[in-house]
Structures are given as structure tokens and as C-alpha cells.
Amino acid sequence: MGREEVVLVDLFDSEYFRPNYYKESLKHVMNIAAEHFSTNIPFTYIMCFQDSPGVAKAPDILTNIHCLQELTNGFKIVSDSNMAAVLYSVKQDIDALGMSTIYFILPKQREKQMNIFLEFLFNDIYNITFKSFEIHQEKGNLKHITEEKHTDNFICYGDSRKIIERSIQMHLEMLPSLKGNVTILKSQLIPDKTFLHGFTTRAGGISFIPTLSSLNLFSSSRRRDPKIIVAENFRRLGKAAGFDPKTYVSVKVDHANKVWVMGKQEPDSYDGIVTNRKGITIAAPGADCIPMLFCDPVRKACGAAHSGWKGTLLGVAMATVNAMVCEYGCHTEDILVVLGPSVGPCCFKLSLEEATAFHDIDPQCVRQFDSPNPYVDIRRTTRILLERGGILPHNIQDDTVTDQSQNLTLCTSCYPNMFFSHVRDGLNFGTQIGFISIKE
Numbered sequence: 020m021g022r023e024e025v026v027l028v029d030l031f032d033s034e035y036f037r038p039n040y041y042k043e044s045l046k047h048v049m050n051i052a053a054e055h056f057s058t059n060i061p062f063t064y065i066m067c068f069q070d071s072p073g074v075a076k077a078p079d080i081l082t083n084i085h086c087l088q089e090l091t092n093g094f095k096i097v098s099d100s101n102m103a104a105v106l107y108s109v110k111q112d113i114d115a116l117g118m119s120t121i122y123f124i125l126p127k128q129r130e131k132q133m134n135i136f137l138e139f140l141f142n143d144i145y146n147i148t149f150k151s152f153e154i155h156q157e158k159g160n161l162k163h164i165t166e167e168k169h170t171d172n173f174i175c176y177g178d179s180r181k182i183i184e185r186s187i188q189m190h191l192e193m194l195p196s197l198k199g200n201v202t203i204l205k206s207q208l209i210p211d212k213t214f215l216h217g218f219t220t221r222a223g224g225i226s227f228i229p230t231l232s233s234l235n236l237f238s239s240s241r242r243r244d245p246k247i248i249v250a251e252n253f254r255r256l257g258k259a260a261g262f263d264p265k266t267y268v269s270v271k272v273d274h275a276n277k278v279w280v281m282g283k284q285e286p287d288s289y290d291g292i293v294t295n296r297k298g299i300t301i302a303a304p305g306a307d308c309i310p311m312l313f314c315d316p317v318r319k320a321c322g323a324a325h326s327g328w329k330g331t332l333l334g335v336a337m338a339t340v341n342a343m344v345c346e347y348g349c350h351t352e353d354i355l356v357v358l359g360p361s362v363g364p365c366c367f368k369l370s371l372e373e374a375t376a377f378h379d380i381d382p383q384c385v386r387q388f389d390s391p392n393p394y395v396d397i398r399r400t401t402r403i404l405l406e407r408g409g410i411l412p413h414n415i416q417d418d419t420v421t422d423q424s425q426n427l428t429l430c431t432s433c434y435p436n437m438f439f440s441h442v443r444d445g446l447n448f449g450t451q452i453g454f455i456s457i458k459e
Contacts, residue, residue: 025118026052026063027109029125029133030081031102041067042084048124049086051150055122062093064112066105069098103183103190106140114228114243120146127151135183139247143240184247191225191251197233198222198436201259204427206357208416209455210316215300216455217260218310218359218427220437224252230444237304237450244449262300262456268292269302269452270325276333278324278342290330291339293322295347295457302454306439307362307431309401310453313339315354320347321455328369331397332376337408351409358417359453360438363430364396367442380404398428 028048030041045065052060065081081087081096095112099105113121125133130151137147201223209216224234231244234256238249250264257264268281271288278291281299292301295318303310303325313322324330324339336356343349364386369377374393377384381403386394398417406412418428431438431451439449 023118024061024120024122025113025116026056026061027121027123027125028052028063028065029123029129031066031068031105032126032129041081045081045084046086047152049089051124051152052122053089055150058089058091060090060092061122062095063090064109065094065096066102066109067096067098068100070100101186101190102136103140103187106136107187107190110140111227119144122148122150124150124152127153132179132183135180136187139184139187140245142238142243142245144243187247188251191248192254194225194251196223196255197225197227201234201256202437203256203260204360206312206416206427207425208355208357208414209312209314213316213319213458214314214321214455215261215458216312216314216357216453218312218453219256219451220360221439221449221451222437223255223259225255226252226449228447230439230447231449234451235439235449236452242447260454262454266298266456267300267302267454269304270323272304272325274308274327274329276330276335276338278322278335278338280342280346290326290335291322291324291342293320293339293342293346295320297457297459300454300456302452304450304452305359305361305431306448306450307367307441309361309397309428310359310451311336311339311401312357312359312453312455313343313354314455315343315347315349317353318343318347318349319457319459320349321457323453323455326397326401328367328373328377328395328397331400331404334404336401336405340405340408340410352411352414354410354414356405356410356415357453358398358401358415358428360427360429360431360434360451361398362432362440362442363398363418363428364394365430366432367395367397368392369395 097105097108199222202220203217205217221234226233226235226244228243234252235244238244238246253264270290270292273288277289279285279289281294294301301323303323308325308327311324320343322339322343324335326335371391374385374395377395377400378388380400384396384400402415418426420426431440432443439451441448
């Protein structure tokens with residue numbers, strides 16, 4: 020495909036596009052595309068309504084229409100009785116091609132509705148231009164007025180938003196899981212009777228983009244997974260793990276050492292969170308950074324922290340411990356700490372200047388220190404700082420466990436089938452989490 024652009028044509032509305040009107044409708048929208056692209060119209064998706072099996076299929080009707088021969092860069096007809104299914108299918112194709120610029124031709128009467136669909140299924144990565152037109156039926160003929168419009172903001176009207184959102188949710192719920200079932204890693208150090216906890220892997224979700232597939236648990240404007248897909252992943256995780264996603268609270272990553280004590284005013288950003296409330300699932304994300312879980316079975320309090328290399332040096336692990344001690348009267352000797360999947364010293368490099376700070380904590384935290392980019396062990400550094408802060412060595416679970424079958428601190432970069440990794444996958448990486456809550 021020569022252009023970094025695709026064309027979407029909305030012939031979905033059965034009220035305005037009955038089978039006997041398809042020919043005139045399609046001819047008209049192809050004229051609109053030709054005005055914008057001249058003779059080199061990009062690959063085009065024609066989206067159609069398809070009702071019961073007994074009705075003639077839109078692809079059968081449209082394929083023989085002469086004007087489609089003008090689409091020399093190719094076209095695909097996508098039909099279904101559900102607009103959510105049609106758009107989701109088109110989005111999968113667009114993402115597989117790495118496209119982000121979309122020229123959308125649709126009836127003006129469907130603009131508001133389509134804006135809502137696009138808000139849920141697309142995000143700021145995509146540049147979408149609308150070319151809308153009006154259609155009036157008069158004595159069996161179609162008359163139309165064209166009008167061009169750019170959509171920068173999405174507008175919601177009445178109950179349409181809720182209806183559309185639910186239609187998308189229902190479609191996503193019906194999709195099969197990718198990469199197998201949801202798989203959760205659990206630590207034998209954390210008492211199962213008192214705490215619900217686990218570390219997620221990448222299996223069991225519906226995210227289809229390779230670097231996000233399949234249980235990606237974070238959405239941002241820089242990634243192609245919209246919030247509604249991540250929400251479906253969370254629904255599946257909650258069902259498998261036994262918690263309600265509505266009670267889920269994650270740290271707001273800042274790569275620093277601030278800790279939020281739940282119940283107090285929430286900061287704008289923080290890398291640690293602690294609570295003694297039952298039934299609240301707290302979590303820390305990770306995609307090379309360490310997701311850490313903390314618990315005190317005596318005082319029945321828990322915490323979660325996100326520790327990248329900056330947070331490690333700033334002491335986010337002990338900041339979380341200190342919050343539990345100060346707020347809930349925990350004793351350091353009772354606190355258990357588990358380090359989840361994270362990038363290992365086999366795969367993580369920093370500049371010599373950055374690595375020096377780790378070397379100053381303990382020379383064994385750095386490998387090949389005489390090189391321009393030494394390998395750094397943020398896990399060992401975390402253990403050292405925790406032990407210096409009073410956490411008992413046997414109350415820390417990391418990759419130094421004697422029984423390696425109990426090792427949860429696996430290298431995210433070395434296990435592409437199990438984990439997401441920023442180091443390995445680049446900017447469009449997925450995210451796993453460590454989560455914990457108090458049962459009783």
C-alpha cells in the first residue's frame with residue numbers, strides 16, 4: 020500500500036442503504052473519495068449492515084458494482100448486524116498494517132453515533148477526518164448534499180453513549196481469549212488465607228496487537244489499545260483471580276518514591292500504595308520495572324509498589340514499608356515482600372554514570388562496570404535496601420530463592436511468551452501487574 024492512509028466507507032445504516040440503493044450510494048461515496056485522492060484512492064473498507072442469513076449479503080451485492088474497479092489499491096467489504104463487530108474487525112486490520120490516518124466517509128445522520136463508536140475503539144494515535152453527506156429518499160432516487168468536517172472532539176448525546184458502550188462491551192465479551200487462559204503467578208510466602216494476590220502474565224486477554232497481546236492491562240494515548248479493551252481484559256482477570264475490577268486501584272506511576280496511604284488525600288502521582296481495608300484490590304504495574312507486593316499477616320495490612328531503576332535508587336520499597344509501619348503499626352520483622360516479574364541483570368543496561376549509583380550501594384549490583392553501558396541488577400539492589408531497612412532476609416522472595424520452581428521474579432525480557440517487556444518490545448509495549456487485597 021503506497022499511502023499511510025486508509026478510507027472507511029459507512030454503508031451500514033439499513034434505513035438509508037437498502038440493497039437496491041447500494042449501487043447509487045457507493046457510486047456517490049466513491050466520487051467523494053476521488054475528489055479527495057484523485058485517482059489514487061487508498062485501500063478502502065466498505066462497512067455494511069448484514070441482517071438475517073436469508074437476506075442477500077452485502078458483499079455479494081457490492082462486489083459486482085463497476086465503480087469498485089476504481090479502487091486500484093484494493094478494498095475489503097466488512098458486514099455484520101452489529102456495528103461494534105464491523106468497526107472492531109476493521110480496526111484489527113488497520114492496526115496490523117500499522118496505519119493511523121483514516122479518511123471516513125459517512126452519512127451526516129450517523130455522525131454523532133459514529134463519533135461515540137470511535138471514541139471507545141480508537142484513541143489519539145489515530146488521525147481521523149470525516150467527510151459527511153446527507154441523503155434524502157425521493158421517489159426511489161437518492162439525492163445528496165455533501166459537507167466536509169474534521170472531528171477533533173467526540174460528542175455524546177442522551178442514552179446513545181450507554182447503548183453504544185454496552186454493544187461494544189457485549190461484542191468484546193464474546194471474543195475468544197488469546198494465548199490461552201488467564202494465568203496468575205502466586206507466592207507461597209503470602210498467606211492465602213488472609214490475602215488474595217498474584218502476578219499476571221500476558222495470557223488470557225483479547226488485545227490483538229502483537230506487542231500488547233493478549234492480557235495488556237494499561238491504556239494510554241501512545242498505545243493502540245483503547246480503554247474499553249483493557250477494561251475487558253480486567254474483567255477476565257477479575258473473574259479468574261476472584262476480585263471485582265470495580266474495587267481495583269493501581270499506583271499512578273511517577274518513577275519516584277511517593278506512597279499513598281489509602282483513605283488520605285490521593286496525590287496526583289505515586290509509586291506505592293498501602294491499605295488496611297478489606298476487599299480493596301491494590302496493584303502495581305510492570306513491564307521490566309518491578310511490581311512489588313507487601314503484606315503484614317499480623318496487622319492485616321498490605322501494599323503494592325512499582326520500582327523502576329529510578330524508584331529503586333529513591334527507595335520506593337522502603338518508603339512503602341515505612342508507610343505500613345507508621346500508619347498501621349506494623350513491625351518490619353512481620354512484613355513480607357515479594358518481587359514480581361521484572362527485567363533481570365542479564366538484559367538491563369544503564370549508562371556508566373547511572374550505573375555508578377548502584378555500584379555505590381553494592382558493587383555486586385553492577386556487571387561489567389568498566390564498560391560504557393554496564394548491566395544493572397535492580398532486584399539485588401532492592402533486596403539490599405530492604406534488608407538494611409529491617410526486613411528479614413527470609414521474608415523477601417526474589418530470584419535468589421533456593422527452589423527455583425518458586426521463583427516469580429523471572430526476567431520479563433527473556434520470556435516473551437509469558438511477559439511484556441519495554442526493553443524487548445519498544446514503545447508500544449504491554450503491561451502486567453502485581454495485585455493484592457485483604458480477604459479477612
